[in-house]
Amino acid sequence: MKSIGCKFSQVSAKVRLNEGSIYVIEKKMNMSPHPFRVxxxxxxxxxxxxxxxxxxxxxxxxxxxxxxxxxxxxxxxxxxxxxxxxxxxxxxxxxxxxxxxxxxxxxxxxxxxxxxxFADLLESRMAFADLIWPDIHQYFTQLLNNIPEFMAKANVFKLFRYDRCFEISPQNIAATAAWVKFTTCLTKYEAASVIQNVDLTSVANLVDLGGNSGEFVLRICREYPGIAATVVDLPVVCHLGRQHIDATASRGEADRITFIPADLRNHALPPPVDLVTFKSVLHDWPDADARTFMDRARESVRPGGRLLIFEREPIDLRGSRIPYSMAPDLVFLHFLRPAEFYLDHLAKLGFESIEYRRIVLDIGFHLIVATRPM
Ligand SMILES: C[S@@+](CC[C@H](N)C(=O)[O-])C[C@H]1O[C@@H](n2cnc3c(N)ncnc32)[C@H](O)[C@@H]1O
Structure with missing residues (x-):
């Protein structure tokens, strides 16, 4: 098995699922402390x-x-x-x-x-949970049992309005900023576990698809001064992202981060790079779209380069109670997929080695790194 440069330490099982594809399944829970979880x-x-x-x-x-x-x-x-x-x-x-x-x-x-x-995270978690809570309070039965009705009634879906991210106007910027602040704060902390677990020393350039405010690539660029990063996202999000990076990154970091406003569904993606990432993007989409996005992402990975997926796993409480701070996660419970969905499709796309690790933050995440054959 060829190493793809993950920092993954313990491999508990190797499973050959498809001809030519090797999955390295890391079954042990990553118990590293992630102090912000406090x-x-x-x-x-x-x-x-x-x-x-x-x-x-x-x-x-x-x-x-x-x-x-x-x-x-x-x-x-x-x-x-x-x-x-x-x-x-x-x-x-x-x-x-x-x-x-x-x-x-x-x-x-x-x-x-x-x-x-971690006061910013504390405040952000309270604000996000407070925002979602009226929907949980009013429509919990629909959330569990009738997701189309929940989606029609719940106010949270009026917050995440991607249709307002195309035309740059003061109203759309304000509406989009209202949720980008949450994704940015969560990503500031979640990014650390990707950086801790994947060795990016060989990466010179990366593209983050659905990269939002650029916070994820900023964390990577800060750790790896040799990396230049491109964020692909919708126009209003890129507009806010440029402002966010210019306000929070050093000059040297900001110069290495480029935003490309584009619709992942039908616009051309950047030419092939060493690493393409999807962080918390694919769960937003029905299965067919998510697979199409992985197909398109493969074309943006250079031969020998890698595709990285970091996604929340299905909620599994294992007998524990749901804390208030998890209210936002509950709303997405029907959209979170088992790792096999991503692993199977990457195997079909001919990725050479596909490594998977379970990361436990507030809930579990899949961290998947797949290498495109030379
Ligand atoms: C749930 S957010 C995740 C953002 C970021 N990757 C993170 O982890 O914080 C999904 C992202 O996908 C972007 N997005 C949604 N539809 C898109 C489309 N058609 N083309 C490009 N980006 C899109 C959204 O604007 C948003 O930034």
Missing amino acids: VNRFLQTELDARGIRTAMELGVIDFLARGDSFSLEEISRLRSVNPRGLKILMDMLLGNQVVEEIDNRISLSRDFRGALQ
């Missing part, structure tokens, strides 16, 4: 999120984050918060281990201080 611990229920969000809005978290401990009376006076309301709020935060109380003095818990390192 934020989910504090967002188990809606009221957990309410408590934290309100404490942030009232400036109580910022106040306590300075490091001292305070009595309830001091917090109430210094932050001008109603004392009865503050008492309940503090009880909720104590119960959720956001704060601790010693000798009637309140301070942030050590673990929550750790979570505040």
Whole structure:
């Protein structure tokens, strides 16, 4: 078996499924800690999120984050918060281990201080879950049992409006920015597990199809100063992406990131490169389209180059309860596919070696890397 340069360490089974195709199935769960996952611990229920969000809005978290401990009376006076309301709020935060109380003095818990390192993710997860929650509350039966009806009724699908991503106008930019901020923040953290697990030292150029704000390629370019990256996405998304990269990347990184506004369904894709990536894109599409996108992506991989797919796997709770922070994942539950869907099609497309690893973040992800024959 030819190595394709993955950093995958433990291979637990090799399965020959099709003539000439070797799948390397990594069955062991990747238990690497991904420290940002700590934020989910504090967002188990809606009221957990309410408590934290309100404490942030009232400036109580910022106040306590300075490091001292305070009595309830001091917090109430210094932050001008109603004392009865503050008492309940503090009880909720104590119960959720956001704060601790010693000798009637309140301070942030050590673990929550750790979570505040990822304050953008914490806030983003709360905002995304809050946005989805009314749909779950109102249409949970339809979500489980009648997905067309759920899609017709749920407000979340009014947020992710790809039809508003073609014409660049102030209204479309505002509508698209409302969801691109969530995908950008999640990708900022999710990208790390791809970078940790796949060796990209031989890559000089890559194309990220459906690459959104460019956050994924920015993380890669930051790690690999020799890589030049192209993001293909719809025009409004590329417009926002250029702004995002210019605002957040260094000059050297921004110069290596190009955006190509295009419709993956029917526009020409860039000429072949060392690496083509699909991160959380294919699940948006029916099976036939997803296969067509993989067909098209193959043509953008140079012979000997690689195609990488990073996708959420079907939700499998294995007896655990669903935390509030997972509400957004629930909405996509019917669209997430087992790895075999991607592995089988890549094998049909004649990829030479196809490696798969399961990555566990908030939920499980498939990480698939396939090499095009020379
Ligand atoms: C779920 S988002 C994932 C974005 C990004 N890869 C990430 O992981 O954050 C799907 C992306 O596909 C893009 N997209 C949807 N339809 C598209 C099309 N027809 N052509 C190109 N991009 C498309 C969307 O604009 C969006 O950026």
